[in-house]
Amino acid sequence: MRKQKTVKESYVIMTELVLPNDTNTLHNLMGGKMMHWMDIVSAIAAQKHSNRIVVTASVDNVSFKESIKLGNVVTLEAKVTRAFSSSMEVHINVWAEDIPSGKKVKSNQAYFTFVAVDQLGNPIDVPEAIPETEEEISHYDGALRRRQLRLVLAGRMKPSEANELKSIFDIKEEEA
Amino acid sequence: MRKQKTVKESYVIMTELVLPNDTNTLHNLMGGKMMHWMDIVSAIAAQKHSNRIVVTASVDNVSFKESIKLGNVVTLEAKVTRAFSSSMEVHINVWAEDIPSGKKVKSNQAYFTFVAVDQLGNPIDVPEAIPETEEEISHYDGALRRRQLRLVLAGRMKPSEANELKSIFDIKEEEA
Amino acid sequence: MRKQKTVKESYVIMTELVLPNDTNTLHNLMGGKMMHWMDIVSAIAAQKHSNRIVVTASVDNVSFKESIKLGNVVTLEAKVTRAFSSSMEVHINVWAEDIPSGKKVKSNQAYFTFVAVDQLGNPIDVPEAIPETEEEISHYDGALRRRQLRLVLAGRMKPSEANELKSIFDIKEEEA
Amino acid sequence: MRKQKTVKESYVIMTELVLPNDTNTLHNLMGGKMMHWMDIVSAIAAQKHSNRIVVTASVDNVSFKESIKLGNVVTLEAKVTRAFSSSMEVHINVWAEDIPSGKKVKSNQAYFTFVAVDQLGNPIDVPEAIPETEEEISHYDGALRRRQLRLVLAGRMKPSEANELKSIFDIKEEEA
Amino acid sequence: MRKQKTVKESYVIMTELVLPNDTNTLHNLMGGKMMHWMDIVSAIAAQKHSNRIVVTASVDNVSFKESIKLGNVVTLEAKVTRAFSSSMEVHINVWAEDIPSGKKVKSNQAYFTFVAVDQLGNPIDVPEAIPETEEEISHYDGALRRRQLRLVLAGRMKPSEANELKSIFDIKEEEA
């Protein structure tokens, strides 16, 4: 039987200080640097779940609403949401904090997907991820839908076959 | 009347050499570093279109199919696809080349969206982007649909109102 | 009356991946890079306690027992142990983990001291730090002794006046 | 008989320019970056003495009195003070200079200890270090005392056995 | 017969954004960073021509006339000008652009020379480089003269034997 691990065993926190080279000419953190950090924290979560080397397979839509300033402290939390055969989806929450002013905002969230590989780089099976809290179950439940969206966007699934995904467009209701 | 610029005026090429610190323990380029480069090249394209400072607003789903090795040369090409009032969608194509072996693959493509801002960081209008080639027109035409997907995923548009987007799920056919 | 904050309000976790440029020719993490990370994580803890910009005032003796390899994940936890007028001592625990092999070791611990400063760089008072757990109380109690050692080593206190410090050399007992 | 080398054969000078990414939001050099430089310059001194790969074993208390500004030139001088079987203590002097204003201050001093290792990472004997100048002899003479302090602080020697160390607390005089 | 490749097959464009750590205290790009970029872009051009690993053999005189500011976009274009047995001269053109102000200047040009090597680091023959445009032919024609200057400056050719080079000093005319 396939090995099981709880979602919380993969939990990772990363804290970064926004340094000059991370910023644009308005002294705001550049989006690319943020994604670089997201990739590292979520890769570590996927490593912890699989005890394997992992490679980034895809990044879901990320939006940047808040500007994060030079000197801010950025906290990233990552947790595997669900494991498929050799791939794992990881959810990341990001907060930015201007400590002297006491202002802390949730700046981003994202889903990254990783594939566990052996030393030759070939995909290898990973344990099942068992959600426990309500939030973990909700991420787990949405994982199939997000996976279909990834496959459709990558041209590897026909939209008409993406049943989970269609549901978010309330198609049944609309037809009714 | 709103100023117009052709899409090709925003065209940027960036070339990067994969260095040791860009790689994981398998000596493959890390996904986060690739996204960092994508963000810079597409920000420059958006700057060229708008002649403004720009900030990253969102990144669409990116998938990573090819492993890119230490010492490879990565070429990124970016072009604005379409401009909305103060935002611009940029398309990026990425190639990875192992020059000694003569192997070159198209490794990724992505859409990044930027907002043009003034010196205070407030959004400011940008010129219209005029597509000319068939490929540019195709990117231009798909931009509305991708924009709806971004809004739906960010919880700022109800799926049932995303008319452009629904069309990709062949809903008409299903209703028939 | 002086403001009070619990020790745990300053708690910070930082996670770092050991990259090629962090390592020597044996592919082990260099001590200087580790101290760079320790400085950042403990500065953030001191910032959280004081809500001020902080500057490093001193680093206590740090020893390096374990070699940490390329690709390992390093976790640093920092917490203020005790606050004096404008200075704060921070304790840091460091773990190194080779995730694929499941090997995790406590690699280091350290005490860093910071001074809170205003925008002109002048020292400014900080809240008192209230320890709650047994471990926090033990760090709090040892802080005076470590402070005397720092002052003696910096030539700012005569050894014969360092009463707290002398006690660790069991002088009373020896005289008996 | 054990090989001998003079202390001055290990002498190294390193010069660094304080760049934006080395500084905090007050544009002062961060303590962690300074320690990173100290580690590199002293590792090179230990390499020169031993003609071996060396690994950092410990760092003694370092205090930071002067703020060092962006654009300053930092000069670090390192010299082995004394060699034990496979370990070497290195002393580092640091100056910071604001060249346009002609202001130069001695900003720090520190002792780092390194262990010489073979290609497998096992400790290996190093030559004796022969001090020649008065300053070198003074560093050499204090090395035993500092070594005992390190062992006591690392919990590897009982304070009551640290005879060299006790002497700095004027215990004889007090007993009289 | 020796393989032939056109000059344009080696053409590379690189685009860089001037970040804080690339600048001096006047917020201008440092010359050394520019040369670092020139080396990478021209090494890639030489790799493309030779399909080999290449090592930098020499850099010709480079002059810096324009100050390039933080936030500017720097575009570097490189092309092999001429191949000798195992070495290739590469010409680099550099533009700096302040996009918000629409100001673009040609900031530098340079010639770098590379040697193609095999996996052991030994020199290995490269294809002939065939110039096609007027500009390419002009660079090709000047390559011998520049090569003689390099050899004279490196003390590997007597000035009196540098016939190509002498011609630029109009010696015939002067003798007349």
Add this chain to the structure above:
Amino acid sequence: MRKQKTVKESYVIMTELVLPNDTNTLHNLMGGKMMHWMDIVSAIAAQKHSNRIVVTASVDNVSFKESIKLGNVVTLEAKVTRAFSSSMEVHINVWAEDIPSGKKVKSNQAYFTFVAVDQLGNPIDVPEAIPETEEEISHYDGALRRRQLRLVLAGRMKPSEANELKSIFDIKEEEA
């Protein structure tokens, strides 16, 4: 009267350890990184001579004969050779050392030229540089000739007017 400083007052030593990110796929130091270091060490020498902010004006031909390996220690020594009104020529000597094997080679030498500027970036006069040793006098004497070569190569002096420079081509002898 113009201020005078001896050449040796500008003397700077810089020591660098070759780290993974400084190397190509053969694990050799890249030429561009070496030039980056040369620029920093010589800028510091020019700063020390002028007590001003300095900007790189030009780099003379540099040749790379020795491959420098990962883990090597690179020592750069810089000294002003001669000052003109607001510009200074700096000579740099570079050694590379593989300390475990005891192999040390002189790997490069170079001349960099800097202009002293005020806070607005305008050129400003610098002290005269007084050579004292035989080697310093030899660098001083050659400085005019190298300056003419720079001006000719930059198209700012006609070759026929570069009298100092012509002398190196033994023109008198040839005419005889």
